[in-house]
Amino acid sequence: MKWEEIEKKIHSELDSKIIKWMKHNDNRIYIDIDPKDIVEVSEFLFRQLKARFIIASGVDTPRGGIEILYHFDFYQLPQVLSLRVFVEKPKLEIESIAGVIKGAEWIEREIAELLGVKFKNHPNLIHLILPEDWPEGKYPLRRDQ
């Protein structure tokens, strides 16, 4: 599939869900969406458009919440598409995409322990890189602690 085709399909299927479409350059595209749409949108990318989930990055912001970027690419194409969601404090809850994309299981565990985001319906939300006896409520990558 060519990128133009993928772009067209995203527009026709997901237009109502896109809050902002930002093109950093030809190969780096950022799309802001609502956290409640994350499973549906990533499922569409992964299943229909055959995207590959690269990784997710969690960023603590001074705007009262945490940004999570889900990075995707499309095999054999130079484009990286990053879905950006803003999860508000103090609830910090978002649906897990690990049910759809197996490869997202570890990074959600990592974001949960390092930034304190709760991934709902995650199959196994235990510590990944921090020890089991790590104190509860201490998140190393948070800026407000």
Place this chain on the structure above:
Amino acid sequence: MSEIIPIGPYHPLQEEPEFFRLHVEGERVVKLEIEIGYNHRGIEKLAESKSWDQVVFLVERICGICSTSHPAASINAMEDLGGIEAPERAQYIRTIICELERIHSHLLWLGLAGHFIGYNTVWMWAWKYREIVCDILEKITGNRQSYAMFKVGGVRRDILDEDIPWIRKSLDKLKPALDLFKGAVMDDPVIHARTKGVGVLTKQQAIDYCVVGPTARPSGVAIDVRKDDPYFAYEWVDWDIVVLEEGDVFAKVACRILEMYESVKIIEQCLDKMKPGVIDLKVKELPAGEGIGRAEAPRGEVYHYCRSDGSNFPVRYKVRAPSYVNIFSNEAACVGESIADAALVLAAVDPCYCCTERLVVVDRDKKKEHLLSGNELLRLSHEKTEQIRKRLGV
């Protein structure tokens, strides 16, 4: 009745500590649990307190084997952030360093894999010829490892014209060695018996686990950042991506051996095409914004994401190493294998070698534990190879 066999977390053979809990029924593995985090050094947090220049050095410390792939992804991310394009000569030099590193990393892995299945000759040979590559790297960069060559907008050292004939001669010495390995590994009936059909990762599993590099390509997933999202000089040279279909350990070995040929091809073309010119743009600052950088490390795609507020320090720096996704896929590849093969399968993704120093067999019913050493697991593996040798009469 199923037993649990823990493997890891520390072993002198491996690059980094990990812990595997094998659930076995008799000899067969029925489930695998993976625990990581023994080597968590907080690099991402540390990066927030380093200047952009220092971050490149910091990420070079992530891995001691593919030490240049993290800086490569790092400068790609920063150049993406700043919209910077490094000069042509610098791109060729970067490519040469990356490919030399791929060869030495693959040879190192091949040696360890040989040792594990009881082919110590392959081990000695592989590491002997790896010296040629390390010598070239030392000549160019001054270091055998952790070359500190890359910076935003260029490279720190030039390749001297008077060194080029010597580099070419060294590469010529390497080629017969690669033929040797190809012959020794690809035509050996025992290695075939030991690795063919073992630890198969199917194409669908490779897609589901989102694996990359020489773990994905042998499973029929044609993915290589050098081709898909060309950086440095990869677009300007002619080379092929190695894709195999079987997905077993043998395909993973074959993929790495064939890739070394491509690497030599790339280096030679870079040496041919390199023209005199500047090697550094002397970038002073980076703007506010975001940057994404990718690079194909010997183990697969390295992914870096950085965010800047325009100051001299990153606000957030995210690193994803290829083993992060590849190790997870062992969960699928190990199931159904015997204990003697499982360690080989774990090693086949080239994460860190088998982690077999401490091996505790836990008998669930008797609540009894006994400790086996790494040597004993090696013995298990060697015995299996011996049995196959006898059976085949070689």
